[in-house]
Amino acid sequence: MPLAPLPEILIEPLVRQALLEDLGRAGDLTTDAIVPPDLAAKAVMAARQAGVVAGLDLARLAFRLIDPAIRFAALAADGGEVAPGAAIAVVEGPARGMLTAERTALNFMSRMSGVASATARLAAAVSHTKARIVCTRKTTPLLRAIEKYAVRTGGGSNHRFGLDDAVLIKDNHVAVAGSVSEAIRRARSHVGHLVKIEVEVDTLAQLDEALAAGVDAVLLDNMSIEDMKRGVERIGGRAISEASGRVTPETAPKIAETGVDLISVGWLTHSAPILDIGLDAV
Amino acid sequence: MPLAPLPEILIEPLVRQALLEDLGRAGDLTTDAIVPPDLAAKAVMAARQAGVVAGLDLARLAFRLIDPAIRFAALAADGGEVAPGAAIAVVEGPARGMLTAERTALNFMSRMSGVASATARLAAAVSHTKARIVCTRKTTPLLRAIEKYAVRTGGGSNHRFGLDDAVLIKDNHVAVAGSVSEAIRRARSHVGHLVKIEVEVDTLAQLDEALAAGVDAVLLDNMSIEDMKRGVERIGGRAISEASGRVTPETAPKIAETGVDLISVGWLTHSAPILDIGLDAV
Amino acid sequence: MPLAPLPEILIEPLVRQALLEDLGRAGDLTTDAIVPPDLAAKAVMAARQAGVVAGLDLARLAFRLIDPAIRFAALAADGGEVAPGAAIAVVEGPARGMLTAERTALNFMSRMSGVASATARLAAAVSHTKARIVCTRKTTPLLRAIEKYAVRTGGGSNHRFGLDDAVLIKDNHVAVAGSVSEAIRRARSHVGHLVKIEVEVDTLAQLDEALAAGVDAVLLDNMSIEDMKRGVERIGGRAISEASGRVTPETAPKIAETGVDLISVGWLTHSAPILDIGLDAV
């Protein structure tokens, strides 16, 4: 099944709000002053770097919301790899609207493609193992849904979307509960049957306690490679294993080779640089 | 005059929306299950890296909107430099709310502090000249106001906030108008008396044409250091000079030494990594 | 751990919108005409029927949003059982605001208490078994969060909150995929590691297929009591078992005695009558 697009009803408010943020109260002074209303134009959206494309629907919407007469023909699909200089889309129609919507379209696409490209690089680094790259809740405020989508686009998988769709017991929760097992017990008695429970453990002793209590997943936090290996062995398939802690393309392969199921990386969404994408008049 | 804070009426909707994005429909399942409602806690927000702090008001608001009983005492001010491990704020009050709001507070602060820190690094690199670092419209969708603020916090200055508060004539506009001078003429006859006009020029010939037509500022785009120097000489104080084009901390000093007034850097807002900030229970 | 309240940031928009719906453009004509602005009043919110109370925070908010000077002292807690005539809360303060907010406060409380009371009745009917009562997505549009909360208040548990927090494979999905196992395979490869997968099965053959493919939960849809029993045996603890299909207080005990873990009831949220609650001036 190909990657499912985000429903337009979810992304339209974001694109609309971003356009309004750029238009302010008076709109595009420069373009309104200089470009005749009936001038037509054609432009190519092109990558200036190699990477993975994400966000075509948002770029299309940015142009459409400014002027429905603008045609946006994608030459790539979200998730596609592009070489430097590769054309991603052809945009054609009234020149005014194209110039007015350009920056908003590019701001969405370059940021989402940046996240997708970073994810793809990490995914490639661990592709010789079964490990998958997952993101965290360290996302850009207000953009979580599209950043999580960009991670999927880059070949990664999503951790929970918020505080309400899964339980993740962290060190502070354990401290309050008194023990890993008591924290798990409380969580299980509180949540519905379709909510999974994951526990963050710092030591193998905590891991044993979590496995004994029964959990869906364990997060091996900042463990040494050696401890991770031992942890994966002890888990023995009884829970999903996730590793976290300052993962880089360099350290990822070793972490993946410990046998963990998942490697979570906050950097993907909080610090990945954009993919440089431009719009060139034809 | 110290840096002016953003009015709460402007930032409250962002913080509220970010909290709702994280809470989803059911709130913080983990904390609700494990942490008793009457448990009090105390935590320190601390920098894990050296950098410049920005966003304290948004962090304070995140906690307050979840529970007004949480007290947030800042130990630093926006714009202050922090060393690794330095305490930024003390947060005290009901433990539940603190755990629920923590990630949203940190997501705002770490991102804004990342922008401020990157700006400060660049500003330091050119501090031996009169050049100032400015940002662009390549900002995170929906977060332009707080990213522009973070740039100011880091010692930078702001370019226009959107399409409506200044005219910036780019190559496409010049192409449509037929010449730099015609584009300037159209802009001047269109806009109000409090709107400045800046023109992007690629060559010294275009620069001469712009200066002859009279503009408030010129953007020397992707010029060689040599051409920039000549450009600044020709301008001779008749317009504000701005340089742009893939500026890095390494290239910035040379660019600044050409005598330009401003160096604009998209990277500050589209690709600066976060400043790592955490919340540690006491 | 007592039932966790809904965060005010989640419920305030609902209460505010409901008040605006009632106030219209001109506010409370009757009260404004008749009641002097400085008149104080005291009233008791009382149950007119036996039931379980839910929604006190929304009622309190309704009064506070109209006039912060109104004091709302709860005499019961959400989840508490009340007898006919029992006082639930004392409301005191400016008479105008109390009369203006009364209907909105009662509309929330009586509806939520109706859901809680219906849930409690069903939960009591199966309390001799391990079965829990759960709700569905057949909720009142726009009120899902508070109806799910009301179900918890009545002693029930929550099924998924929407289309995005768990997978529920229904007959149509199976038909498209070609088989139960193919549907499960597609779901597993698509979703993140913290998303559970449940499958609706109509026959024991489908159940066997689901169990072989491995799922977190199975929904035995409209099966005979006999088949349910057999189904529970075959599951043998390998998945959570859920029964559904026109459950009533009369049929619930027999269904529960089959050994299923959960009984889901759409009626709780789409058709439970309100609990009659009134506000009586003292």
Add this chain to the structure above:
Amino acid sequence: MPLAPLPEILIEPLVRQALLEDLGRAGDLTTDAIVPPDLAAKAVMAARQAGVVAGLDLARLAFRLIDPAIRFAALAADGGEVAPGAAIAVVEGPARGMLTAERTALNFMSRMSGVASATARLAAAVSHTKARIVCTRKTTPLLRAIEKYAVRTGGGSNHRFGLDDAVLIKDNHVAVAGSVSEAIRRARSHVGHLVKIEVEVDTLAQLDEALAAGVDAVLLDNMSIEDMKRGVERIGGRAISEASGRVTPETAPKIAETGVDLISVGWLTHSAPILDIGLDAV
């Protein structure tokens, strides 16, 4: 004149919000995983019980907002009676969108049809008299406009829509004013010439006072059948007469036979069960 539809500008925000409530942050995980994007489907929306249909425009909108390519052909009209099994509409188009929007469409239609059907039953019970069935302000928060519409669809009439479109003087208002006549006097001097005034009376003495003061309508609250009859006689056409107080299909005929113009029933909107409606793939 046939029943006028609700303007789309009024109902679109409700349908949109309900869809977003169901989609959450990530959309329809199950359908996205299992159903190919290009699969077409056809389904019939059918009643599972006899009743009166209401809400077709909202159902149509739910499908259209998810995918404009879905065609929704109504086979009935709002207000039409349907037999068990009767087809109400044919829905055709992309299977994904149909599955994603289905629950929201049905949640609106079944609830509104439930209100319409309950109204129709009561209206039938008094059809041998001139009495009309009217609803109250005891509506579902946020859904008043569509519930009032559903009441009209079922052959009922609408009481006031909120606190601002008519005056309804209740016992508390009378208590504050000191007398029925003083309350009426205050109301009349306060409101505009197009605002009607109705007074709730508990006794025939109060009724006489109200009639002497001159009102547009009187609400005979919880009176005995005998008193109601006397009340109607005394009114003698000088005001509209309304009866209220725990009306059921059983008691309604007797109440109607007293000669009252209106019988108001809160139950229609706060406790009527849904009309069971399903969507069956063809």
Add this chain to the structure above:
Amino acid sequence: MPLAPLPEILIEPLVRQALLEDLGRAGDLTTDAIVPPDLAAKAVMAARQAGVVAGLDLARLAFRLIDPAIRFAALAADGGEVAPGAAIAVVEGPARGMLTAERTALNFMSRMSGVASATARLAAAVSHTKARIVCTRKTTPLLRAIEKYAVRTGGGSNHRFGLDDAVLIKDNHVAVAGSVSEAIRRARSHVGHLVKIEVEVDTLAQLDEALAAGVDAVLLDNMSIEDMKRGVERIGGRAISEASGRVTPETAPKIAETGVDLISVGWLTHSAPILDIGLDAV
């Protein structure tokens, strides 16, 4: 009973939106640059013309939403007459917030006071008769509620608030229906019992038809003074009589002397000049 204030829940969104409209993305550049954050100030809001004050609650809210530390002490009440130079309120607190909110506060107050003052002038012109001045639906878009309130403040009365709170049959409706009486018949059978029906009539023949059909009010549109007098006689108290058509303070007395109950004036809300009000530092 004194004039009832508008509920804060109704006016707060307007004031908030107006402040955001003025603050834009970056706030008050001038004040932030020049005024120290800790400077306190005191100012007097004063009328520069004689008139009637309206909108004090909105002015107070404008200051409070910018800075809750600003104190706003009203020296007059809505509806009070002020002489030129009269102090209306004293504002005290942080100078920054006072300067930032000043224009928004004054924009609301001067506009609303302008409407109130114009109403008061017209009301005075007909005070020797029983006629009341009423407004129309020709209000400023988005400000209807506060303009209708301003009319009440000036001693006027309100016509309907919108299309949904009363029936007003105009010439086009009559043309469609075929006759005044058929239009009235259709309206009566369509609307609820608390909705009044008014008909616009151009001739005495139409008036007779309307009275025969039975209506709550008749609008004598653009009739001669002579015809109005005859109209009022024919009505003989059977309906409320309203006159309209380019009313001025000069023509109003003659119209009022015809005996009509109401004189409606669109000019009050669409063209009344503001009352000049300023804020002077002390």
Add this chain to the structure above:
Amino acid sequence: MPLAPLPEILIEPLVRQALLEDLGRAGDLTTDAIVPPDLAAKAVMAARQAGVVAGLDLARLAFRLIDPAIRFAALAADGGEVAPGAAIAVVEGPARGMLTAERTALNFMSRMSGVASATARLAAAVSHTKARIVCTRKTTPLLRAIEKYAVRTGGGSNHRFGLDDAVLIKDNHVAVAGSVSEAIRRARSHVGHLVKIEVEVDTLAQLDEALAAGVDAVLLDNMSIEDMKRGVERIGGRAISEASGRVTPETAPKIAETGVDLISVGWLTHSAPILDIGLDAV
């Protein structure tokens, strides 16, 4: 370049909100009751006075948002002068929607055309000079963008749009700073390079100080004609000159003849009467 239209994304929310304000909860009772759903109609929007038209896009949107089947054919363009009785647009389609949207469409057009017409009158009065008419921030709350547009439509120019797009140093700011030059110094060091600085001066001494400090524009506030002339001479082209203070069509020519560049007039947006426009059935 012809006047640029406002982007639809900016004006649609205003028109939508205005329609909802008029529709209330129940829509157009009168039209729904009387006009058959399938009746077609044709009407002409016509000026009842001479003036300048503005707001055609908002009128078109009002009809389209109520019913997309309504066709709106403009016979004039924004900025066009119309004679009394002149047709502005032809509206054709379903009669119901036309009647329902009519008032909202006219409320926008008549108000905006009123502002445009007033501006045009003043602009004509000074057309023998180089002076331009500009508006202020004394606009109708929530309607600033469309009122500023209407001023442009009438041949005027726009002052700043809010507090954030330019610096305007007023007497209070000067008082706080201690001097005009210190206020200018603070402003310059605070704002970005594309923000202009204007200073309000009351005396020629202040003017000299401002010119010495260097500003983009000076506002000669309430000066005598004689002083204005001297002021313009002293400025000698070094700054833009603006005159303000109770300008009328009578006083404007003399002010303009002093040689000022701009004359600002708050009256245009806070007190200009509407242009009377009606919709006549054909």
